[in-house]
Amino acid sequence: MLRTHFIQDVTPDLDGKEVVLAGWVxxxxxxxxxxxxxLRDKSGIxxxxxxxxxxxxxxxxxxxxxxxxxxxxxxxxDRRAPNGVEVSCNELRILSKAKAPxxxxxxxxxxxxxxxxxxxxxxxxxxxxxQAMIRIQSTAVRTFRDTLYKHxxxxxxxxxxxxxxxxxxxxxxxxxxxxxxxxxxxxPQLYKELxxxxxxxxxxxxxxxxxxxSDTPYHLAEFISMDVEMAFADYNDVMNIVEDVIANVLDxxxxxxxxxxxxxxxxxxxxxxxxxxxxxxxxxxxxxxxGLPTKFGDxxxxxxxxxxxxxxxxxxxxxxxxxxxxxxxxxxxxEGNPEISESFDLVYRWLELVxxxxxxxxxxxxxxxxxxRGLNPINFEFFLKWFDYGIPPHAGFGMxxxxxxxxxxxxxxxxxxxxxxxxxxxxxx
RNA sequence: GCCGCAGUAGUCUAGCCCGGUCUAGGAUGGGGGCCUGUCGAGCCCCUGACCCGGGUUCAAAUCCCGGCUGCGGCGCCA
Numbered sequence: 001m002l003r004t005h006f007i008q009d010v011t012p013d014l015d016g017k018e019v020v021l022a023g024w025v026x027x028x029x030x031x032x033x034x035x036x037x038x039l040r041d042k043s044g045i046x047x048x049x050x051x052x053x054x055x056x057x058x059x060x061x062x063x064x065x066x067x068x069x070x071x072x073x074x075x076x077x078d079r080r081a082p083n084g085v086e087v088s089c090n091e092l093r094i095l096s097k098a099k100a101p102x103x104x105x106x107x108x109x110x111x112x113x114x115x116x117x118x119x120x121x122x123x124x125x126x127x128x129x130x131q132a133m134i135r136i137q138s139t140a141v142r143t144f145r146d147t148l149y150k151h152x153x154x155x156x157x158x159x160x161x162x163x164x165x166x167x168x169x170x171x172x173x174x175x176x177x178x179x180x181x182x183x184x185x186x187x188p189q190l191y192k193e194l195x196x197x198x199x200x201x202x203x204x205x206x207x208x209x210x211x212x213x214s215d216t217p218y219h220l221a222e223f224i225s226m227d228v229e230m231a232f233a234d235y236n237d238v239m240n241i242v243e244d245v246i247a248n249v250l251d252x253x254x255x256x257x258x259x260x261x262x263x264x265x266x267x268x269x270x271x272x273x274x275x276x277x278x279x280x281x282x283x284x285x286x287x288x289x290x291g292l293p294t295k296f297g298d299x300x301x302x303x304x305x306x307x308x309x310x311x312x313x314x315x316x317x318x319x320x321x322x323x324x325x326x327x328x329x330x331x332x333x334x335e336g337n338p339e340i341s342e343s344f345d346l347v348y349r350w351l352e353l354v355x356x357x358x359x360x361x362x363x364x365x366x367x368x369x370x371x372x373r374g375l376n377p378i379n380f381e382f383f384l385k386w387f388d389y390g391i392p393p394h395a396g397f398g399m400x401x402x403x404x405x406x407x408x409x410x411x412x413x414x415x416x417x418x419x420x421x422x423x424x425x426x427x428x429x
Numbered sequence: 430g431c432c433g434c435a436g437u438a439g440u441c442u443a444g445c446c447c448g449g450u451c452u453a454g455g456a457u458g459g460g461g462g463c464c465u466g467u468c469g470a471g472c473c474c475c476u477g478a479c480c481c482g483g484g485u486u487c488a489a490a491u492c493c494c495g496g497c498u499g500c501g502g503c504g505c506c507a
Contacts, residue, residue: 033465052465065458080466101439101458109469110441110457115499120440171505187507213430214505223507302503345507352507400507414507425498 002070002095008043012077012085019087021048022070022095024126025063027107035060037089039071042131047086048073056092066098066106066123114415121420121429132260133409133417136253140408141205141401143249144226151241153201153228158191160184160206164379171211173221184209187398188227190383193330193359196229197391203228205401215424217413218351218403222422226404228356229396235332235342235358238395239318242346242354243275245399246316253408266410269315275346276317278308283319286311297323305350315407316353320344329369332358342395348407356397363387 003022010019023041037048037060048071050060063069072091077084104112104120106127117124124130145155161177162185172183188204195202208225230238250268253261261268278286280300287294290307294300300308300319308317324333324341334340342358360366363384367377377384402414415421420429 027469029467029470031465031467031470032463034467035465036467036470038468047468049466078466080468082468100460103439105440105457107457107469112440113499116440208507210506212506215430216503216506217501219506225507299505301505355507398507403507 003041006043007039007041007046010046010075010085010087014075014085015077017075018072019075020070020072021046021087023068024106025065025067025069025098027065028060028063035063037063037069037071039069040126046083047081048089049076049086050089050092054089056089059092059094060089062094062097064098064100065102066126067094068096068098069094114413118415118421118426119429125419128263130416132257132263133405133411134419135260136257136264136408137401137405137417139252139256140249140404141226143252144205144245144399145203147245147248148201148203148228148241151201151244153203153230154199156192156195156199156202156204157206158185158188158195158204163382173209173211186210187225189328189330189398190380192227192229192396193391193394194383194386196231196394196396197386200231201229213424217415218406220402220414220418220421220423223414223418224401226399226401227396228398229394231392231394233395234393235320235344235356235395238356238397239277239320239344242356242397242399243273246275246346247271247273249404249408264409264411266408269348269407271316272314276312276314277320277344278312278317279321280319280323280340281321283308297325299326302350305347305352308347309349316346316348318344318346327357329366329373329375330357330359331369332360332365344397346399348403351403351406352400353403353407354397354399356395358393358395361387361391361393 002020004020007021007023021039021041023039026038026040026045029036033052035050037050038045039048050057070093071087071089073087073089076086076088078086102123104116104123106123108127161175161182163182172186175182175184185208187208188206192202192204204227206225207222209222211221212219228238228241230241250271254268281296283300284294284296287304287307290311292304292307294304320343321334321340322343324331324339327341327343331341331343334342344356345352346354360369366384366387370377370380402417405417406414409417411417415423
């Protein structure tokens, strides 16, 4: 290893000890007879002092911002130093020199536009804000997994190259598969349902692709979908799972990332359990009472959601029991009320975070619902045939990771929380 | 895809309304110099830019038209 310590582990009580550090040159303050190097590694930023008397003084003249270096030195507890500690450099190696000037200011003195940031993404990802975002995302995904494991779910992997689209609606990306037409999966929907028919409780964290016209801060052509499917359960059961996931993630991020939240200048939303649930009908009534000309059957769009957010005074709320027509064919209608489906969205302010439902589990109903949407059941035979062999009632949901991250970081665009975003006009880097 | 706004050094920004004073200002970065306790180190010198094409005009960064690119809102969706 090229280091003995991370920067955050160099504390005043190590005074006099020899350490080897490695990281990037965040900045150099050159005082002539003495240079202060701000060295950054994954754990933070610390100070290295190179004195004129040190043999490495000549090497230090060559330093440029963002060069990767290795420092051997002696820890000095010194109240003049940031955090009361610094490393006096005995040996300095430039591991990889960075070209100057940088196309992007990593130290954040000059803010860059999102376009430049994405173009120069790797340097952008070295910024403290993006590092905080990545750390929070890692905790969020781990907590999602932990919560589901706790509820007895298995992590699964479904095919991403598929023969037919799952739902209609969203556009698919075609690929050539050994000379045949195939598509990138827009959702693991049908496969996760089938697997719930084998092992009951499954989840997947994986990319999904949508070739849509959408060009907004909330859409990506490639995004990470966190999918859950549960047999012998209905939409109320999975809403409880959603609640547990959200609550655990908020807890864990609050517990472990106060420093990162401070870097991002963000306060997590507080939630009440249970999370507020309004039916679609109630939502429409609220909108009407606010003077919006919305009627049953209309979609609840962004402007409408903004109103709901205000009236409900909740940052997180479920809208349940959507009109059946507005939902995909696998969504179960409500018994005795076939206009309505057993479905829900979880909305953060005005942004749809999660979408889920009870599913149809008989072949007859599925075929009827396909036909009602102008789809041909023959194209779904690979899926439908298994419903002849005891697929139990089941329910599930899908959650957009990047949208969830907006809630956890306060950042404004899913492109910012995607490491290398793919959108309508971005294929590189 | 529609509507609105915007494109000035590597990066960020002033100037644009009211054309000439712009030989385009500042910050940050980069090069050089001074400086042994900096904390966004400081000081001095230098470096580098008007998105592309057309038009109006004696004169265009500035006004007009077209294109390209980006940002915001909306639609579609997670």
